[in-house]
Amino acid sequence: MQPSNILIIDDERVIRDGCHLALSGRGHSVDICMNGRDGLETILKGSYDLALLDMKLPDMDGMDILRTVEREKLGVYVIVMTGYSTVQNAVEAMKQGAFDYLAKPFSDDELVLAVERAIEKKRLVEENLALRHQLSERFDFSNIIGENPRILKIFNEIQKVAPTNSTVLLHGESGTGKELFSRAIHAHSRRATRQFVAVDCSTFSSSLLESELFGHVKGAFTGAIKDKAGIFDEADHGSLFLDEVGNLDTDIQAKLLRAIETQEFKPVGASHLKKSDVRIIAATNRDLKMMVDEGNFREDLFYRLNVFPIFIPPLRERKDDIPRLLYHFLKVYCRQIGKQVDGFSDDALETLVNHDWPGNVRQLKNVVERLVIIADDRVLDYQSLSDHWEMKRNRTRDAVPETLEELKSVKRQMLENQFGKIERAFLQKALSAADGNITQAARRVGIQRSNFSALMKKHHLSANSAKMTSKPGDSMK
Numbered sequence: 001m002q003p004s005n006i007l008i009i010d011d012e013r014v015i016r017d018g019c020h021l022a023l024s025g026r027g028h029s030v031d032i033c034m035n036g037r038d039g040l041e042t043i044l045k046g047s048y049d050l051a052l053l054d055m056k057l058p059d060m061d062g063m064d065i066l067r068t069v070e071r072e073k074l075g076v077y078v079i080v081m082t083g084y085s086t087v088q089n090a091v092e093a094m095k096q097g098a099f100d101y102l103a104k105p106f107s108d109d110e111l112v113l114a115v116e117r118a119i120e121k122k123r124l125v126e127e128n129l130a131l132r133h134q135l136s137e138r139f140d141f142s143n144i145i146g147e148n149p150r151i152l153k154i155f156n157e158i159q160k161v162a163p164t165n166s167t168v169l170l171h172g173e174s175g176t177g178k179e180l181f182s183r184a185i186h187a188h189s190r191r192a193t194r195q196f197v198a199v200d201c202s203t204f205s206s207s208l209l210e211s212e213l214f215g216h217v218k219g220a221f222t223g224a225i226k227d228k229a230g231i232f233d234e235a236d237h238g239s240l241f242l243d244e245v246g247n248l249d250t251d252i253q254a255k256l257l258r259a260i261e262t263q264e265f266k267p268v269g270a271s272h273l274k275k276s277d278v279r280i281i282a283a284t285n286r287d288l289k290m291m292v293d294e295g296n297f298r299e300d301l302f303y304r305l306n307v308f309p310i311f312i313p314p315l316r317e318r319k320d321d322i323p324r325l326l327y328h329f330l331k332v333y334c335r336q337i338g339k340q341v342d343g344f345s346d347d348a349l350e351t352l353v354n355h356d357w358p359g360n361v362r363q364l365k366n367v368v369e370r371l372v373i374i375a376d377d378r379v380l381d382y383q384s385l386s387d388h389w390e391m392k393r394n395r396t397r398d399a400v401p402e403t404l405e406e407l408k409s410v411k412r413q414m415l416e417n418q419f420g421k422i423e424r425a426f427l428q429k430a431l432s433a434a435d436g437n438i439t440q441a442a443r444r445v446g447i448q449r450s451n452f453s454a455l456m457k458k459h460h461l462s463a464n465s466a467k468m469t470s471k472p473g474d475s476m477k
Helices: 013-024 036-045 062-072 087-095 108-138 149-161 178-187 206-214 250-262 288-293 299-305 319-337 346-354 360-374 382-386 389-395 404-433 438-445 449-458 463-467 472-476
Strands: 005-009 029-033 050-054 077-082 100-103 168-171 196-200 239-243 279-284 308-311
Touching (some): 005 013, 029 036, 036 050, 036 062, 050 062, 050 108, 062 077, 062 087, 077 087, 077 108, 100 108, 149 178, 168 178, 178 196, 178 279, 250 299, 346 382, 404 438, 404 449, 438 449
Parallel strands (some): 005 029, 005 050, 050 077, 077 100, 168 279, 168 308
């Protein structure tokens, strides 16, 4: 039995001495109080794991002491002792928070058994709380790097939906960290101490995925040599993260819908239904609504998953977070690899921030890891990036895109780098000709004033800055 600090509060010397002898002999630290007032003061000031409390004391009612302890010292377990053992006394003591009760006279074995149960229960509760705290810290928002307003909005949404059992649909491009956000939802939920099970729906064939999700019975198909529990069994009373849910075929979609709606499912080859209380968190990088319109995704399943949608923005739309992410992963990989790299030069940082990152945070993380591996100096400069294939390809004008994402990336860069400069010069020229008067400038070029102002905001222009521009075309040089 784990040694503990125990306080005995009893006015009978025989009981006090007997309990002290039985418990101290097993390694516990045991203190004694002979009346209620001393006992209450001692227990409130001290640091005890367990109290043995007599219900009939000369100066106080033991029930009053029990109520005070339960209100002010939540970590102390109480076992009440009474020579007036009735069902009513026991029930009342348990209602007030007593862990157990002993009817006098009791044997050493009865005492030790009751104490062991109390100490074990206390240990399990404390371990549970510690694990839950660790889990919450591991997936706390402080571990999701980002201070962009859109990320802060997601934190707020998670805080609202996590304590519920509502289904959450995370959608965003590949690499934006959807699983990390799903784990944050689980860690802040009432299911945090239960299992979090993740399954990538794109890695299994239709028949294999059904067996993985719902299990199978012996003989259900060739190779099914014994019964196998499924993921819904494993995640019972916990959270199930279905990644890339848009890749499910229609047959599995129907069975998944039934499992979500009824909390019942049928293992492959079974004739009976099983129950599972699972909270679903789904994720996709595809437009499920468009898939519904095209007939590739069940409309009823879409609405069942889309109860609480959360959009994770791509990294290119929160560039202000890129420096934070770079230095975060730099610290992580310096520690893992055992190198000392202090940071990035200004030109290297500017290059990395302006990179389009089609693979989002996952790509950035991998880039930083490789940069730390090849680093020879304490500072990663522009030359360090020049041999990096992703940066090199991003800068090569004649490189032909190989994927749709790369094609979109090139298009965005061309718009930003070429048309963006022309658009800015166009605005400056119009403002300069109108001597900074926005209304006149908009009228001269044939644009509504509100649209003209929106373009100015996009390019960070003001009427005053236009007045100081002596040559309208300078911004294009």
